[in-house]
Amino acid sequence: MSRPARAVFNLDALKHNYRLAKQLAGNGKVMAVVKADAYRHGAIACSRALADEADGFAVACIEEALELREAGIEQSILILEGFFEVSELTDIARLRLDIVIQNSDQLAMLEQTPLSQPIRAWLKMDSGMHRVGFLPDQYRDAWERLNNLAWVNDIVLMSHLSCADDEDHDYTLSQLETFEKYTLGLPGERSIANSAGLVEFPQARSDWSRPGLMLYGASPFPHPHPIADQLRPVMELHSAIISIKEVPAGSSVGYAGKGVTSQVSRLGVIAMGYADGYPLHASNGTPILVNGQRVPLIGRVSMDMLTVDLTGLDDVKIGDPALLWGESLSVSEVAQHANTIPYQLFCNFNRVPVSYHETVKNLESTHQ
Numbered sequence: 001m002s003r004p005a006r007a008v009f010n011l012d013a014l015k016h017n018y019r020l021a022k023q024l025a026g027n028g029k030v031m032a033v034v035k036a037d038a039y040r041h042g043a044i045a046c047s048r049a050l051a052d053e054a055d056g057f058a059v060a061c062i063e064e065a066l067e068l069r070e071a072g073i074e075q076s077i078l079i080l081e082g083f084f085e086v087s088e089l090t091d092i093a094r095l096r097l098d099i100v101i102q103n104s105d106q107l108a109m110l111e112q113t114p115l116s117q118p119i120r121a122w123l124k125m126d127s128g129m130h131r132v133g134f135l136p137d138q139y140r141d142a143w144e145r146l147n148n149l150a151w152v153n154d155i156v157l158m159s160h161l162s163c164a165d166d167e168d169h170d171y172t173l174s175q176l177e178t179f180e181k182y183t184l185g186l187p188g189e190r191s192i193a194n195s196a197g198l199v200e201f202p203q204a205r206s207d208w209s210r211p212g213l214m215l216y217g218a219s220p221f222p223h224p225h226p227i228a229d230q231l232r233p234v235m236e237l238h239s240a241i242i243s244i245k246e247v248p249a250g251s252s253v254g255y256a257g258k259g260v261t262s263q264v265s266r267l268g269v270i271a272m273g274y275a276d277g278y279p280l281h282a283s284n285g286t287p288i289l290v291n292g293q294r295v296p297l298i299g300r301v302s303m304d305m306l307t308v309d310l311t312g313l314d315d316v317k318i319g320d321p322a323l324l325w326g327e328s329l330s331v332s333e334v335a336q337h338a339n340t341i342p343y344q345l346f347c348n349f350n351r352v353p354v355s356y357h358e359t360v361k362n363l364e365s366t367h368q
């Protein structure tokens, strides 16, 4: 028998979440953000599942875009960081990739490199995140320069929100205002919203929304929000109990003795560790489902294993199933216990064998 850790990705849930994003976007188009291997859900599998309905896809860099083109994805693919070297521009033009232009070096390189086929550029404004993008008062000049290039046939006006998941809306509203003010009168489509922006700010929806996290079924908000109940988690992370033993009160558990039993306790070990992407910093008490019932993590997570306190749970035996996150235990709750965000838990996912579940024309299929 092989190690019981495994992940199942539900592509029906992905489609459901995409359709929810489309609904929220109204008449706007929605590009599915599949960077970082679709937040480690598998960029090719996820993009293929959405290929019939997605208006476009977004990735971080050209390597990720090439992977999708090679897999047969024909929609527009936007490279969110743009290009780093002139040599990338040949493939960008040949494969009809869209690029973000976010700094003046990229703009200068593009000016000096006539392309065989015209491309679409997304000109990014830094409306307040202060990461990448042109500052508002440099934006119009950058637009003019792009607009002068014969090999740029379409310019989308773009920005990114830094605090759309915050309960306080002030900062986002000021970003939206800045974007509005400094793009006033410029022609072209607009794109602002990530998941949180799409859900929370109708005025940020514009022509193109760019949701990522919500497509995978996790709420983009750190606080309780009704959208959480409408999203369906795509990833289920499973494993099983591989050891059970009873120890006296006062036993220290795992490396560095980070957990100590308060009573005579039955401890169960689950084949799941930080090498699989389970967070090292999950605190004592982080919930895990064993046989569908919540039990608390105890002690520090190891590389390949972690320990739960099964005291009070009857009839647990070696081989019984454990769910680390999924439909009945949200990744967000686990993230909170580990003082991190669902984005990072997804991105850290590693090593575990995966399979995909998808209902195709009333036939259920599971493939590896």
Ligand SMILES: *Cc1c(COP(=O)(O)O)cnc(C)c1O
Pocket: 033, 035, 080, 160, 193, 194, 195, 196, 210, 211, 212, 213, 214, 220
């Ligand atoms: C990652 C990213 C997104 C998607 O953000 P989510 O919070 O996952 O919805 C959208 N736009 C840009 C520019 C990004 O880098």
